[in-house]
Amino acid sequence: MACAATTGVSAQQIAADDQVEWQQNYDSAVRMRVPRSVTPILSQQALNATEEMISRYRDLVARGGWQQMRIATNLRVGSRSQDVSALRQRLIASGDLDPSVGNSPVYDSYVEAGVRRFQARHGLNTTGQMNAATLQAMNVPADIRLKQLEINVVRLRSYSGDLGNRYVIVNIPAAVVETVEGGAVQSRHAAGVGKADRQSPIMNAKITQINFNPFWTVPASIIRKDLIPKMQKDPSYLTDNKIRIYNKSGQELQPQQVNWHSNEATNYMFRQDPGGDINSMGFVRINIPNPYGVYMHDTPAKGVFGDDYRFVSSGCVRLQNVRDYIQWLLKETPGWGRPEIEQTFASGARKDATLRSPVNVYWTYITAWATPDGLVQFRGDIYSRDGLGKLVPVASDEPVPPQEENFYN
Numbered sequence: 001m002a003c004a005a006t007t008g009v010s011a012q013q014i015a016a017d018d019q020v021e022w023q024q025n026y027d028s029a030v031r032m033r034v035p036r037s038v039t040p041i042l043s044q045q046a047l048n049a050t051e052e053m054i055s056r057y058r059d060l061v062a063r064g065g066w067q068q069m070r071i072a073t074n075l076r077v078g079s080r081s082q083d084v085s086a087l088r089q090r091l092i093a094s095g096d097l098d099p100s101v102g103n104s105p106v107y108d109s110y111v112e113a114g115v116r117r118f119q120a121r122h123g124l125n126t127t128g129q130m131n132a133a134t135l136q137a138m139n140v141p142a143d144i145r146l147k148q149l150e151i152n153v154v155r156l157r158s159y160s161g162d163l164g165n166r167y168v169i170v171n172i173p174a175a176v177v178e179t180v181e182g183g184a185v186q187s188r189h190a191a192g193v194g195k196a197d198r199q200s201p202i203m204n205a206k207i208t209q210i211n212f213n214p215f216w217t218v219p220a221s222i223i224r225k226d227l228i229p230k231m232q233k234d235p236s237y238l239t240d241n242k243i244r245i246y247n248k249s250g251q252e253l254q255p256q257q258v259n260w261h262s263n264e265a266t267n268y269m270f271r272q273d274p275g276g277d278i279n280s281m282g283f284v285r286i287n288i289p290n291p292y293g294v295y296m297h298d299t300p301a302k303g304v305f306g307d308d309y310r311f312v313s314s315g316c317v318r319l320q321n322v323r324d325y326i327q328w329l330l331k332e333t334p335g336w337g338r339p340e341i342e343q344t345f346a347s348g349a350r351k352d353a354t355l356r357s358p359v360n361v362y363w364t365y366i367t368a369w370a371t372p373d374g375l376v377q378f379r380g381d382i383y384s385r386d387g388l389g390k391l392v393p394v395a396s397d398e399p400v401p402p403q404e405e406n407f408y409n
Contacts, residue, residue, distance in 0.1 A: 037371040038184040042159040042169050042362060045372050050153045053370035057146040065142025066093035075130040079107040087111060087130070090138055091118060123174055123379050133393060137378070144388050145378060148368040151386050155366055166332075167360040168207065170296075170317055172200050173367045173379040175310035177296075177319060179328050189325055192299065192310045192318035196392075199383050200315050201292045202365050206358035209287040210326050212344045212351045218243065218270035219293070222314060224263070227270065231260040242273040283345050284322055286329070288361055296361075298322040311382050317363075332356050367391070 039045045069090055071083035084107045091097035097114035112128035119126045122137045169178040170191065177189040194200035218227060230237045238245070238255045245253040246269045258265055282298025292315065299318040312318075319325055323341060330336035333356045344351050365385055370376045380393030 036188070037373060037375065039371045040169060040178055040180045040183070040185050041171055041174075041366055041369055042156065042163060042364065043180075043183065044160060046369050047153065047156045047160055049370040049372045049374075050149060050156055050368070053374075053376045054146065054149045054153060057142065057149055057376075060093075061143045061146050066090055066138075068139050068141075069135065071130070071135065073130050073132050073135050075107050077107055077109065077112050077128070080105055081107075084111060087115075091115070093142075094118065096121070121375065121377050123176075123377070136393065137380075140378075140391060144391070145368070147388055148378065148381075148386055148391070149370075149376075151388075152366055152368040155364070156369065159362065159364070163362065164360040166357075167362065170200075170361065170363040171366050171379075172202075172363065173365060173382055174377075177317065177325070179325065181328075186328060187321075187324055189322075190310065190320040192312045194313050194315040195311050196382055196384075198314040200313070200317060200363060201290075201294060203290055203292065203363045205288045205290045205361050205363075207286055207288055207296075207329060207361050208355055208358045210330065210353040210355075211285040211287060212353070213283060213348055214285045214297075214350065216272040218272070219314075220266060223266055223270060228260060228263070228265050231255065231258075231265075235260075238270075243270050244273070245270055282322065284326060286319075286326065329355060329359055 039049070067086075067090070069083075069086050071086055072079075072081065075081065075083060075087065082105055084105045085103050087107075088097060088101070088103055088111060091111070091114040092099050096118045097110065101110045115130065115134065116126040116128040118138065119128075119134055122134075124133055124137065163180075166179075166181045169180065170176075170193075171178070172193050175191045175193050177191050179186045179189075227238075227243075234240075235255065237243075245255065245258065245265075247253055248267070253268065258268070284298045286296040288295050294316045296317045296319055323338075323345070327338050327341055330341070330353055333353060336353050365383065367379045367381050367386055368377065381388065381391035382393065384392065
């Protein structure tokens with residue numbers, strides 16, 4: 001199998017805000033923000049906070065939770081409608097809006113701030129405007145959210161041991177990567193992870209090596225599922241994407257020598273030339289020895305990181321701000337500071353950097369968790385592992401640009 005954040009954020013930035021879900025203070029100019037907690041998703045602190053949040057949600061469910069909404073999905077600042085009044089009540093019920101702001105039918109800055117807060121807690125782009133994905137998340141009942149917390153607290157307990165002083169968390173449903181050191185998050189990175197039919201595996205492994213300016217060898221599954229159909233539609237596809245064909249003797253073949261209306265292509269090796277602007281791994285691959293054949297890497301298709309729906313790969317993990325990520329990985333490896341990293345990127349030369357000390361990496365599946373500041377986070381159950389239904393997120397209001405389809409891993 002081959003493959004795919006929140007933007008890299010420093011620990012200082014993460015700790016900057018101090019706003020909690022259940023106690024909020026407002027003044028006329030404030031736009032509510034969700035704090036970027038330094039608490040790792042996998043930590044004793046997150047486990048304790050999630051256990052406390054379960055108690056709060058049990059009380060919320062006992063009080064009736066929140067009502068389902070059938071409202072317009074194009075509401076924004078300045079809209080005037082009874083739908084806005086219903087939206088206010090929904091935001092109040094989940095602690096995203098203070099009851100003191102009233103029940104006006106006008107979509108004002110308070111409502112916008114509440115929607116932004118809700119979107120941030122559910123891993124959605126914080127536009128402050130209603131859309132289909134936001135409404136879908138709002139209409140998941142409170143009792144389902146409670147069950148989601150109860151399921152995920154068991155998962156969090158399974159990681160309650162010593163994870164190491166320096167480690168990486170890949171939370172697949174959140175499509176996010178955290179670097180952790182000394183018990184605190186050092187950076188977060190938006191990620192592209194496996195599609196529902198090409199899932200990223202749950203695993204514990206170690207990051208051992210960085211490959212700069214790598215070749216990409218196309219896996220057999222992608223040759224069958226993607227490359228052959230592409231060539232049937234566009235005979236210039238391999239040439240345009242600098243993918244070369246080699247037979248078992250290592251001789252290079254030309255695309256016109258292959259029968260693309262058969263499975264002949266599966267007998268050959270397909271390798272994409274290095275080059276961050278077109279190679280499916282971008283400028284760098286992060287090696288993680290594991291039985292699934294997956295890894296982490298850069299990508300030339302940067303647009304995916306701005307999407308709500310980042311389940312786009314064939315199993316591997318694509319990283320935003322990969323330079324910051326590998327700088328952190330290599331910080332204890334002599335001769336690999338930021339200047340050396342940038343020089344290697346710029347040179348275009350194939351080069352490997354072996355970590356002096358391998359870093360533990362945990363590919364996890366956490367769809368609900370809380371942090372000590374009283375904030376609760378929920379994500380869609382993209383692989384349907386929670387067994388609760390209603391939790392698979394909608395893709396996007398916008399179609400995926402055609403160029404995104406060129407990269408499979």
